[in-house]
Amino acid sequence: MIPADGGAANTGCIDTACPAPLATCSAKVPCSINLDEDVDHCGACGNRCPSRSDNASYICSQGQCRLVCSELHADCNHLADDGCETVLVDDPANCGACGNACKDGEVCWKAACGCPKGFTQCGDTCVNTSSDQKNCGACGSVCSAPDRDDPRWTCGPGFSPPNTAWLCGGSSCNLACKPHFADCNQLFCGDGCEVDLQTDPANCGACGNACSAGQDCVAGVCLCPPQLTKCGLSVFLSTPSCVDLNSDVENCGACGHQCPGIDSRSGSPGCQDGVCTYVCAPGFADCNGRAIDGCEVDLMRDQKHCGSCKTSCDVAAGQPCISGQCQTKPCETPVVH
Numbered sequence: 001m002i003p004a005d006g007g008a009a010n011t012g013c014i015d016t017a018c019p020a021p022l023a024t025c026s027a028k029v030p031c032s033i034n035l036d037e038d039v040d041h042c043g044a045c046g047n048r049c050p051s052r053s054d055n056a057s058y059i060c061s062q063g064q065c066r067l068v069c070s071e072l073h074a075d076c077n078h079l080a081d082d083g084c085e086t087v088l089v090d091d092p093a094n095c096g097a098c099g100n101a102c103k104d105g106e107v108c109w110k111a112a113c114g115c116p117k118g119f120t121q122c123g124d125t126c127v128n129t130s131s132d133q134k135n136c137g138a139c140g141s142v143c144s145a146p147d148r149d150d151p152r153w154t155c156g157p158g159f160s161p162p163n164t165a166w167l168c169g170g171s172s173c174n175l176a177c178k179p180h181f182a183d184c185n186q187l188f189c190g191d192g193c194e195v196d197l198q199t200d201p202a203n204c205g206a207c208g209n210a211c212s213a214g215q216d217c218v219a220g221v222c223l224c225p226p227q228l229t230k231c232g233l234s235v236f237l238s239t240p241s242c243v244d245l246n247s248d249v250e251n252c253g254a255c256g257h258q259c260p261g262i263d264s265r266s267g268s269p270g271c272q273d274g275v276c277t278y279v280c281a282p283g284f285a286d287c288n289g290r291a292i293d294g295c296e297v298d299l300m301r302d303q304k305h306c307g308s309c310k311t312s313c314d315v316a317a318g319q320p321c322i323s324g325q326c327q328t329k330p331c332e333t334p335v336v337h
Helices: none
Strands: 056-061 064-069 120-122 125-127 164-169 172-177 216-218 221-223 229-231 241-243 267-272 275-280
Antiparallel strands (some): 164 172, 216 221
16 A cells, blocks of 8 residues: 555555554454553453452552552462451561561560650550550559549549549649640639630630631631631731632732722722722723723823723824813804905
8 A cells, every 4th residue: 555645655464463462352442451461351351350358459460460468468478368468567476577576575566566765565565654544654554533532633622623634644644634625824723724725716726826817716726717818917917817819909819919009099999709800980991901000091181082992082183181072162164255
């Protein structure tokens, strides 16, 4: 067949065979299946790799189905039937890797033999005895309310102020604020831990951390309501505030982006969908279509835009624009002799 561009004729015969490792199998496009990596046709058409098993999945690699273990799991016994049977996180015989055995009596914790600095081995796990409720100060020492005559009842025998509990801190068990609560007014034995740091806008996340105007305290973080954005101090904002960037003329599209013409007598600016717009005052117009200079034309006096944009007086003749009208006078009647 001779090519359309007039080049040399191709004298070869048509070949429908797919070059390895490609195949057609059940595909609509010829030779579109790669037998080296397709899990539904691995090594041969229709040879499907097993579906995902516990802690493992299968891939097709070089035409063979291969087991791939999930993170921190391994096939240490090399038996495909039970997949990735070993959990490397806490197996002392295979700690972090197959065959990595910990010393006798040493715990495997988070894929490492032994407890890290600041933690103590209690049984088959590692705990921080300075804060662990079940191992407070020592293994097995549970932090709970003591007898009524215990001197640790600082506010009176058996009296627990609001939002307090017996908690482990500094390796000792004491009456303290529950998580996310605080004693911001320093009246612990009176109203206890009166502030919810998760929701109080005056003490959001910590005592004294006040949210900006319009913000809510959500999970201990000051956030603006949906559709609003916090803008910081600027010449337009004396305090950080939540603003709508889609409609705020002083923060249009971005914090601090003021639409020009706020103090102009020619019109007032607007902000629509984060883009500056203008409402021209009577007698003014935006004839050049440029937002940066607002309503730049005085239709009452402009010779080139008299009364409306592009309505021009006879500038060359010096015709003035008066009150939006090109100045005219009655035509003189020619004198007939």
